[in-house]
Amino acid sequence: MEACIINSPLGYTKILGDADGVCSVTVLNSEEKVTDIIPEVLEDCVIQLNEYFEGTRKQFSLKLNPQGTDFQKKVWKQLEQIPYGKSISYLELSKQLGDAKAIRAVANANGKNPLWIIIPCHRVIGTDGSLTGYAGGLHRKQWLLNHESPFKQQSLF
Numbered sequence: 001m002e003a004c005i006i007n008s009p010l011g012y013t014k015i016l017g018d019a020d021g022v023c024s025v026t027v028l029n030s031e032e033k034v035t036d037i038i039p040e041v042l043e044d045c046v047i048q049l050n051e052y053f054e055g056t057r058k059q060f061s062l063k064l065n066p067q068g069t070d071f072q073k074k075v076w077k078q079l080e081q082i083p084y085g086k087s088i089s090y091l092e093l094s095k096q097l098g099d100a101k102a103i104r105a106v107a108n109a110n111g112k113n114p115l116w117i118i119i120p121c122h123r124v125i126g127t128d129g130s131l132t133g134y135a136g137g138l139h140r141k142q143w144l145l146n147h148e149s150p151f152k153q154q155s156l157f
Helices: 040-054 070-079 089-094 099-113 138-146
Strands: 002-008 011-018 021-027
Touching: 002 040, 011 040, 021 040, 070 089, 070 099, 089 099
Parallel strands: none
Antiparallel strands: 002 011, 011 021
16 A cells, blocks of 8 residues: 655645555644655546646546445445535435435445545535534535635635
C-alpha cells in the first residue's frame, strides 16, 4: 500500500492506494509533513484533487478500491451519482437505494465513506436542508458545498 500526504484548502490530506486503485482519502485534523515524492500509483489522484480545489474539475476519473461491506459499497456507488453542485437528502438517497426505511443504515454507510470528496458524501444533507454529521467536520462540509455551488456568495465581512 502506497501513501502520501498533500496540503489542501481544508487541511492535510492522506491518500492511500495501490495498483488496484485508491482506497482511502482522508482529511487530517493535525499538521503533517507533506510528501516530497508522490508514489506513481497516487499521482493521478493528487492531480485530480488539486484540479477539484482549483475549480477546474467537477468529476473524478480514478480507479477506486474502497474497502467496506456490500451494503456500504452500494451506498457509495449511489453517492457517486450525485452531480457536482447538487445535494440530496438522506431520505432521498435511501429511496434511490430502494428502501426509505433504511435511512439510518444509509446515513451510517455514508459516514464510513473512505474516499473523502471523490465519493461525494458531503452532498447529502438533512431533509430540512440542514447540514448534518460529516466525518471531516461541518465547517468542511459547508466549504465543499459552497465551493461547488453555482451561486458564489460574497462575504460581507
